[in-house]
Amino acid sequence: MSTPTERVTIKDVAAAAGVSKGAVSLAFNDKPGVSEATRARIFAAARQLGWAPNSSARSLSRQSVDTIGLAICRPARLLGLEPFYMEFISGIESVLAERNCSLLLRLVGSLEEETRLQQSWWRERQIAGSILVDFHQEDPRVGPLRELGLPAVAVGHPTLTGGFPSVWTDDAVAVAEAVRYLAALGHRRIARVGGPAGLGHSVIRAKAFEETMAALGLDGRPHVETGFSGEEGARATRSLLLSADRPTAIVYDNDLMAVAGLGVAAEMGVSVPDELSLLAWDDSQLCRLTHPTLSAMSHDVHGFGAQVTRVLFDVIAGQDVVSRPVATPSLVPRASTAPPRG
Amino acid sequence: MSTPTERVTIKDVAAAAGVSKGAVSLAFNDKPGVSEATRARIFAAARQLGWAPNSSARSLSRQSVDTIGLAICRPARLLGLEPFYMEFISGIESVLAERNCSLLLRLVGSLEEETRLQQSWWRERQIAGSILVDFHQEDPRVGPLRELGLPAVAVGHPTLTGGFPSVWTDDAVAVAEAVRYLAALGHRRIARVGGPAGLGHSVIRAKAFEETMAALGLDGRPHVETGFSGEEGARATRSLLLSADRPTAIVYDNDLMAVAGLGVAAEMGVSVPDELSLLAWDDSQLCRLTHPTLSAMSHDVHGFGAQVTRVLFDVIAGQDVVSRPVATPSLVPRASTAPPRG
């Protein structure tokens, strides 16, 4: 594709500095074997010629690459809206930047497509490893990618990630906290608007929700499973609010759907938090912009991304890595939750 | 970094298929010189061994790479919130996927850092070209990167992009449409909440706003320049609504700030659209989730990203590319705009 006009190589730098290319390589890699004086001459020549080592040649020779992969499988329209991913990516980047590595990003349409992509990436030695996200139950990526030997870290509960070292947030505990908080406020009819049924963490949260409700002796109101988009959140909310014996509190699986829920409540003249309490998952700025502001289960997504990336580097380095949770999301109460009226 | 356990190379495939590695290369690159039978044997062997050509070796030999770069210089927290970028990226990806290329993404803290990054990327031959975004007036990247000879496409009005081929939306026309629309509804006091003063398109929009207002003989109400975050949008809105002779309509520079503005109006008991009309720029799903829904200047961000990428490929291919606008954002009226009351 690219055909640069003038190509400076290590040979040119070596010639300019009056040394062999081996010496230039040693100098640029901070290895012993060149005197300070020579080293300085080499750097001067390189700077003058605007040379930097060709990364392909270096990778080939070193048998290593400094890129890691991330494939995200969600409809694009949705991705833009969910603050989660960009924040997560920025966390990844913060660690990559320290090590002068790069992120190869790809949006894919299905898990099968992702599997094929990861296979190519790995076989072609384009990446040193991958971060795998959005695990489903019986995730079809697990088998092929484990067999492939791809160094990877999974984002998700170990029960989902099929043997890949994983980093996760303890959603079950957080869900329980959310439900108990609402119950403590006096809510008896609590509903939940969850993510897609197949998605692993939705399942975990759904289970935790049911169990906590049961433990509290509360109405095991059927919770709606939907997508992650705001429109779906709106629809689910409308349906909940129209039901006989409607809930006095709703827990959402992301912040976007909660915002949508707030819109629906306003549209239907249901006052928040007087008649209805709303609680979001993932606490982005969005939650502070609405009126009323949204109570949320908050966690440090940036730090999450960073942590995952650090673990990936351990995996790549061949260390034996144990799966571990990061900090559990914690409740940030704002104006959208209150005791039910009456 | 990565040190795969078992490494299959073209040699192994050649041996397994009983041919030379040259033949394997020919087969895999769809070149003449191998019979159908041999080609089949080669593919069978490759599939069996799970081989794919090493991308470093290929790049080195071909003197080309199939990766393009994108560096984004905005605070991470903000990036997550603005649907624009993910949508833009998904547009880029749609074109890259067709050509089996990849996107190298990096979030940077300053334009200087971006300049250095692009220089490394290009000198190290990591990328075939770059997409440059968020141009400032007198953008410091232009000089060094032009000198570098980096193949790049700029996103922004040609007056800003200093000689780089560019793709842009005609914001001036769109701003004029927005203002004239509000004026036609009967608004006389129209305010604007813009992005950061240094950012090129903010400047263009600000100028167009003033000119259109003047042309309509309307109050050239000072418009607020701020950041892009919702909090800043909220602050700006509060300040506007508290001013004596407060505006009856506000135009925002993105959708997030408009959402924040809506929250502030609710908080202050100002009814939208009765007492105040709000108009957003960039029309994501967010605008349809609020109550009332937000009128917006809408454009096809996904298509924008795709178009930019196509142009970049032309640039990389050495074609003479002319800067060209994509479709002008157009007004989508929703519930947040109406004639001013009384």
Add this chain to the structure above:
DNA sequence: CTCAGTAGCTTTACCGGTTCATGAGTGGCT
């Protein structure tokens, strides 16, 4: 029957780095 042309494959020379065995020069120690 000879010879040009060609399909099909092999050989070989790169691409631009890294690495390692080798060697030249210097100084210290016995």
Add this chain to the structure above:
DNA sequence: AGCCACTCATGAACCGGTAAAGCTACTGAG
């Protein structure tokens, strides 16, 4: 003086592909 150790530098081999030239056996025309 002889030997060793050490520093600084070189040259060649190698990484895993691609590309162009070279070789061989077969085909068909004259």
